[in-house]
Amino acid sequence: MSTAHHTSRTGRVDGATESTFVDGVEEDLDGAASFTAHGGDWAQIAEEAARLGEERIVVNMGPQHPSTHGVLRLIIELDGETVREARVGIGYLHTGIEKNMEFRTWTQGVTYCTRMDYVAPFFQEVAYCLGVEKLLGIEAPERATLVRVLLMELQRAASHLVAIGTGGNELGATTIMTEAFTAREEILKIFELVSGLRMNHAYIRPGGLAQDIPPGTTAAIREMMPRFFQYVGHLHKLIDANPIMKGRAIGIGYLPLSTAMSLGVTGPILRSAGLPFDLRKDDPYCGYETYDFKVPTSSDADAFSRILLRFDEIDESMRIVEQVMDRIDAQDRAGGSHPVMVADPEVRWPAQLAIGPDGQGTSAAHIREIMGHSMESLIHHFKLVTEGFRVPAGQVFVDVEHAKGNLGVHLVSDGATRPYRAHFRDPSFTNLQSLAAMCEGGQIADVVVAVASIDPVLGGVDR
Amino acid sequence: MSTDTPGSKATPPEETRPDAPSSAVPEAPAAAPTDPAAVTSGELDDAGEVVEGEAVGLAELAESPAPALEDQARGDLVATRQGLFGNTDTGDTSGFRGLQVSVVIDVPTERPYGGWFDEVVDILAEVLEDNGIAYGAAVRKVVVDRGELTLEIAREHLVTVCRLLRDEQDLRFDLSLGVSGVHYPEDAGRELHAVYHLRSITNGPRLLRLEVAVPDADPHVPSTTNVYPVNDWHERETWDFFGIIFDGHPGLARIAMPDDWVGHPQRKDYPLGGIPVEYKGATVPPADQRRSYR
Numbered sequence: 001m002s003t004a005h006h007t008s009r010t011g012r013v014d015g016a017t018e019s020t021f022v023d024g025v026e027e028d029l030d031g032a033a034s035f036t037a038h039g040g041d042w043a044q045i046a047e048e049a050a051r052l053g054e055e056r057i058v059v060n061m062g063p064q065h066p067s068t069h070g071v072l073r074l075i076i077e078l079d080g081e082t083v084r085e086a087r088v089g090i091g092y093l094h095t096g097i098e099k100n101m102e103f104r105t106w107t108q109g110v111t112y113c114t115r116m117d118y119v120a121p122f123f124q125e126v127a128y129c130l131g132v133e134k135l136l137g138i139e140a141p142e143r144a145t146l147v148r149v150l151l152m153e154l155q156r157a158a159s160h161l162v163a164i165g166t167g168g169n170e171l172g173a174t175t176i177m178t179e180a181f182t183a184r185e186e187i188l189k190i191f192e193l194v195s196g197l198r199m200n201h202a203y204i205r206p207g208g209l210a211q212d213i214p215p216g217t218t219a220a221i222r223e224m225m226p227r228f229f230q231y232v233g234h235l236h237k238l239i240d241a242n243p244i245m246k247g248r249a250i251g252i253g254y255l256p257l258s259t260a261m262s263l264g265v266t267g268p269i270l271r272s273a274g275l276p277f278d279l280r281k282d283d284p285y286c287g288y289e290t291y292d293f294k295v296p297t298s299s300d301a302d303a304f305s306r307i308l309l310r311f312d313e314i315d316e317s318m319r320i321v322e323q324v325m326d327r328i329d330a331q332d333r334a335g336g337s338h339p340v341m342v343a344d345p346e347v348r349w350p351a352q353l354a355i356g357p358d359g360q361g362t363s364a365a366h367i368r369e370i371m372g373h374s375m376e377s378l379i380h381h382f383k384l385v386t387e388g389f390r391v392p393a394g395q396v397f398v399d400v401e402h403a404k405g406n407l408g409v410h411l412v413s414d415g416a417t418r419p420y421r422a423h424f425r426d427p428s429f430t431n432l433q434s435l436a437a438m439c440e441g442g443q444i445a446d447v448v449v450a451v452a453s454i455d456p457v458l459g460g461v462d463r
Numbered sequence: 464m465s466t467d468t469p470g471s472k473a474t475p476p477e478e479t480r481p482d483a484p485s486s487a488v489p490e491a492p493a494a495a496p497t498d499p500a501a502v503t504s505g506e507l508d509d510a511g512e513v514v515e516g517e518a519v520g521l522a523e524l525a526e527s528p529a530p531a532l533e534d535q536a537r538g539d540l541v542a543t544r545q546g547l548f549g550n551t552d553t554g555d556t557s558g559f560r561g562l563q564v565s566v567v568i569d570v571p572t573e574r575p576y577g578g579w580f581d582e583v584v585d586i587l588a589e590v591l592e593d594n595g596i597a598y599g600a601a602v603r604k605v606v607v608d609r610g611e612l613t614l615e616i617a618r619e620h621l622v623t624v625c626r627l628l629r630d631e632q633d634l635r636f637d638l639s640l641g642v643s644g645v646h647y648p649e650d651a652g653r654e655l656h657a658v659y660h661l662r663s664i665t666n667g668p669r670l671l672r673l674e675v676a677v678p679d680a681d682p683h684v685p686s687t688t689n690v691y692p693v694n695d696w697h698e699r700e701t702w703d704f705f706g707i708i709f710d711g712h713p714g715l716a717r718i719a720m721p722d723d724w725v726g727h728p729q730r731k732d733y734p735l736g737g738i739p740v741e742y743k744g745a746t747v748p749p750a751d752q753r754r755s756y757r
Contacts, residue, residue, distance in 0.1 A: 091719035099729050103750040134609055264639055264693025275664070277638075283668035387756045393541060393566045394608050397660050397672060399640065408640050408660060414541040415566045416549060416757035421729075423643040425660070425697075430641060433696050462719055 056084065061447070063092045069166065069451060070458030074435075078444055086439040086447065088432055093462040101422040105388030106132050107349070109419055111202040113409075116424060117460030118199050120159040122151045123402040124424065124460075125204040130285060131398040131411040132206035135391045136347065143331060143338040144208035145286050150324045151194065151203075152286075152400075153317040154221075157228075158187040159403035159455075160268075160310040164235060167307065167452030171248055176238050183231035186224045193220055196360075208341035211352050218325040225318070232314060239307060249304035253438040253450035256301055263434045267405025267427055268309045269454065273301040279401040286400075291320045303453035347389050350381040388417035402427045404455055424463060428456040538567035539676070540650040542757075549757030569613060569674075571604040579669060580605075580612045586634055587614075590627045596620055603676075613672040618684050621675055625690040628661060628671070636661035636671055641697035642687070644705030646730045654679040655707050659687070659694075677707065686712040704729035 062073040073089035097116060101109045113128045114121040126148050133140060140148070161184040168176025188198045194213050195203035203210050239245050255265065257273040270277055278295040280288040296312035298305035331338050341348045350370075354363035370378040393415035399408040405427030412421040431454050438450040544564045546555035575581050584605060588598040601620035606613040616624050628636040640660040648654055653676035663669040675684050686709040687694050698709040699718040706727035709715055717724060726733055737749030747753075 091717075091721075094719040096728065096735075099735060100750070103735055137609070261637060262692045264641065264691065266638070277664055282664070283670070393568045395568060395613075395645075395658075395672075396609055396611060397640075397670065399660075399662075399670075406638075406640065406662075410643055410658060410660065412541075412568070412645055414568075414757075416542070418755075418757065420541060421645045423658075425641050425643070429696065429700075430693060433693065 059444070063089070069456050071462075072432075072451070072456065072458055074447065074451075076439075076444065076447065081443050081445075083439050083442055083444055083447060086436045088435050090429075090432070090458065090461050093458045095463070097463045098422050098424065101419050103418065105417050106206055106391055106419060107388060109422060110205060111200075113422070113424065114200050114202050115459065116426060116463050117402070117404070117407075117428060117457045119162050119457045119459075120155050120403045121199055121201055122148075122155040122204065123400060123407055125201065126152055126286070127398055127400045127402075127407050127409045127424075128411075128422070129204050129206045130400065131396050131409040132391065134396045134398055135394060135411060135413050136206070137392070138207060138342050138344065138347065140208045141339045141342065143212065143328075144204075144340045146324050146328050146331075147194075147209055147213055147340065148204060149286050149288070149291075150213075150221075150321060150328070151191070153320045153324070154187050154190060156317045156403045157314045157321075158184045160314050161187075161232075161235075163310055163403075163452070163455035164239070164307055167303075167449075167455070168239070168245075170448050170452050171245070173238070173245070176235065179231055179234050179238065183228055183235070186228045186231070190217070190221055190224065193217060205341070205349060207344070207347045207349075208339070210349070212338070212340045213328075218329055221321065221325060229318075232311070236311065239311075245307075246304060248446075249302065249307065249449055249453070250300075251302050251304075252442065252446045253303040253306075253453045254301055255434055255438055259437055260301075260434065263437065264430050265405070265434050267402065267431065268306050268313065269431055269434070270405070271295065271297045272305045272309050274299040279399060279406060283399075285398075291323050293317075293320050303449045306453045345380070346384075350377070350384055390415060390417055399425070404428050404457070404460075405431055424460075426460040426463065428454075428458075428460045429463075432456045432461055538570035539647055539653065539656070540565060541568050541647055542566045543649060544757065550754060569604075569606045569608065569615075572607040576605065576607045576612065578610075579667075580607055583612070583634060583669070583671065584614075586631060587624070587627065590631050590634075591620075591624070594623060594627065596623060611670065611672060613674055615674045615676065618675050618677060621673070622685050622687055622690060624673070625659075625661075625687050628673075629690055633666070634663070635665035636663045636669070638662040638664055639687075639691035639693050642694050642701050643697065644701040644707055644729070646705055646732075648679075648731045650676075652678045655682050655705055657684050657701060657707055682707045683710050684708070685710050686715075688712055703727065706730065 056077055056079050059076045059078055060073070061076060063071045071092035073092065075087040075089060076083055077085040095115075097112045101112045104112065109132075110125050110128060113124040116124050129140070161180040165177040165180025165184070168174075168180070191201065192198050194217060195201040195210070197203075255263075255269060255273060257270075257275055259265075260270050260273045261275075266277065274297055276295040276297045279285070280293075281295055293316045296309055296316065298309055351362045351366035353360055354365075356364055366381075370381050391413040393413050395410065395412040397408060397410045399406050401407075406425070407427055408425030410421070410423040410425070411419055414420040435447075435450060435454060438454075439447045442450075542565075544566070545560065546562055547557040547559040548555050576584065584602075587602070591598050591601050601617055601624055603615040603617055606615070614624075628634050638661070640662055642657055642659050645656045645658060646654060647656065655677050657675045657677070659673040659675075661671045661673065663671075677684055682705075684707055686698055688698065688709075689711070695713070696718060698712050699715060701707050702709060702712075702715050703717040703720050704727055716722065720728065735749065735751035737751065739749060740747045
């Protein structure tokens with residue numbers, strides 16, 4: 001049984017370091033005493049710590065601490081209540097998604113990258129598909145782009161609600177969490193209506209979408225909007241003037257603009273430091289230049305300003321959602337066909353889904369065509385679905401404004417049916433680096449607030 | 464589906480070079496293809512000749528010759544393939560077994576590069592000369608492909624180039640989007656590439672890619688963390704997954720894999736892993752061992 005053991009150095013005056021082994025374990029940590037706090041008697045450990053008078057202790061938070069947004073590990077060196085050094089340990093959720101994508105077709109890649117940041121899956125899907133389309137030299141049809149914008153903006157609101165809700169929960173305010181998740185639920189219901197799934201959709205495909213949004217989607221969104229804003233209004237009432245919230249978050253997790261820039265921090269954290277950098281404005285994609293919206297900023301650069309900024313971004317996202325719904329409705333009213341996939345049969349998925357007597361599946365008309373009429377259609381369907389399409393060799397980089405910052409996708413093709421290399425520059429991964437800059441010198445209790453204000457999702461960090 | 468069909472959708476930098484050297488196929492006319500750009504259209508003819516040459520013996524053909532050196536100097540050799548199906552396990556029944564294709568990307572672009580690319584390259588050349596570095600010594604090649612600018616940088620000048628790109632007022636690539644690696648095992652002497660993406664916020668929407676190619680035997684690249692502190696974790700990740708050693712990094716430890724892990728998982732010579740799945744008597748092999756068409 002492992003007991004608390006230590007190496008006493010209180011009698012040393014010469015300052016020389018000397019390794020001391022206890023039970024075969026090297027105990028020398030630059031002269032500091034070390035305690036193993038498992039399996040021992042706590043009273044004994046506390047008594048020894050008091051006797052040695054050691055001021056600094058190293059606390060290991062996580063992996064899988066409930067307040068750390070997933071499998072995040074923080075190694076914090078404490079001097080009393082003050083954080084002297086904070087180190088971040090990641091990799092506990094590494095699943096090799098990038099490597100796996102090299103062994104699947106370009107279309108199947110969507111199924112993998114959607115699982116990276118599982119709180120905001122549509123961003124990975126869109127960024128990846130934009131990259132594949134850039135490699136192919138094609139552009140998704142207008143309808144598909146409208147639906148992509150619609151889903152991305154709803155996703156941004158849902159992701160920010162998770163950031164606000166879990167951030168509140170980590171401070172002990174469960175109501176903030178339940179209210180935020182109820183609001184997010186309204187958006188997830190829309191996602192379920194559109195893609196059939198609440199997350200991991202794989203709904204956006206290279207060349208367009210898996211299928212068009214079902215009829216009545218915009219009506220459903222319009223119907224849920226008042227409820228959504230009601231919940232968000234409750235959140236505003238709970239947070240905006242809440243003295244406890246303000247006391248915990250104002251001035252905490254401070255990251256000034258120069259530090260944010262050098263640490264490559266993007267998204268709400270960078271904008272909270274005053275720089276209105278938003279790729280939707282600064283390097284528009286998916287036609288964002290045609291929408292009317294603002295990029296909210298703050299100059300406080302602290303955790304509280306990031307919460308308020310996320311609220312403002314939810315409002316702006318909903319403004320875009322309303323505009324894009326108007327365009328989709330105008331298309332529907334105008335009639336005619338609005339394809340959601342490129343016309344090129346080399347890329348286009350051969351069949352659309354339809355509701356049949358036995359549930360949803362490949363449309364009966366298509367089954368008739370390939371099974372009864374055209375052998376060539378069958379061959380084409382089989383080859384395209386199993387083998388996939390070939391993508392001309394080359395490399396591209398595409399970045400989009402993820403809810404958490406700049407999401408970059410670097411794709412290399414060797415002209416084959418699979419990616420040669422797919423790399424995702426995840427915003428959470430980069431933003432999490434700034435945690436030490438936010439925490440060191442502050443209180444241990446503020447570490448949790450700083451983590452919540454970064455809003456990392458470890459699925460995206462570790463990939 | 465033929466190899467040239469997707470190529471017609473864009474202007475790819477890929478060059479298909481049917482490589483049938485006279486040593487392997489004595490019957491083939493001595494049309495040794497030296498200029499890759501010139502033979503793209505002659506693919507079928509060459510392939511036809513090679514099909515005739517199949518009588519010579521598949522074993523001889525299977526020993527695919529190393530691609531010509533001038534090709535590698537021009538671009539990055541990504542893959543060499545044989546036949547039309549892209550499968551590696553069983554026979555190619557397409558009749559194009561003798562067809563050899565070298566896929567080369569990032570072939571250098573001639574001036575003008577177009578857009579703001581010329582301006583950035585000119586300013587970079589100027590400030591490099593001011594710092595006593597010859598432009599040609601630092602920038603190995605310039606590639607413009609699909610509207611993106613790629614500069615291949617000699618590793619000894621990487622940090623200087625990054626500093627100039629960040630600090631020069633007409634360049635100001637002030638946001639680094641990190642480093643990642645790409646492994647090209649077939650590109651002899653340049654197997655490992657460190658790829659940097661830089662964005663300029665100050666000077667409008669500008670995105671720039673820097674690439675540093677190093678041999679597998681000497682995978683050292685200077686660390687850019689002094690210029691772009693953001694690259695700290697990205698360099699650790701690239702070390703972890705590709706084994707590129709960033710000299711001067713403050714703590715180049717693995718970031719995703721356990722500290723005592725052996726190997727660098729995202730290199731091409733590292734297997735994907737996985738176990739066969741058995742279902743109702745049938746066995747599905749793991750993803751990297753299934754029959755596949757590339």
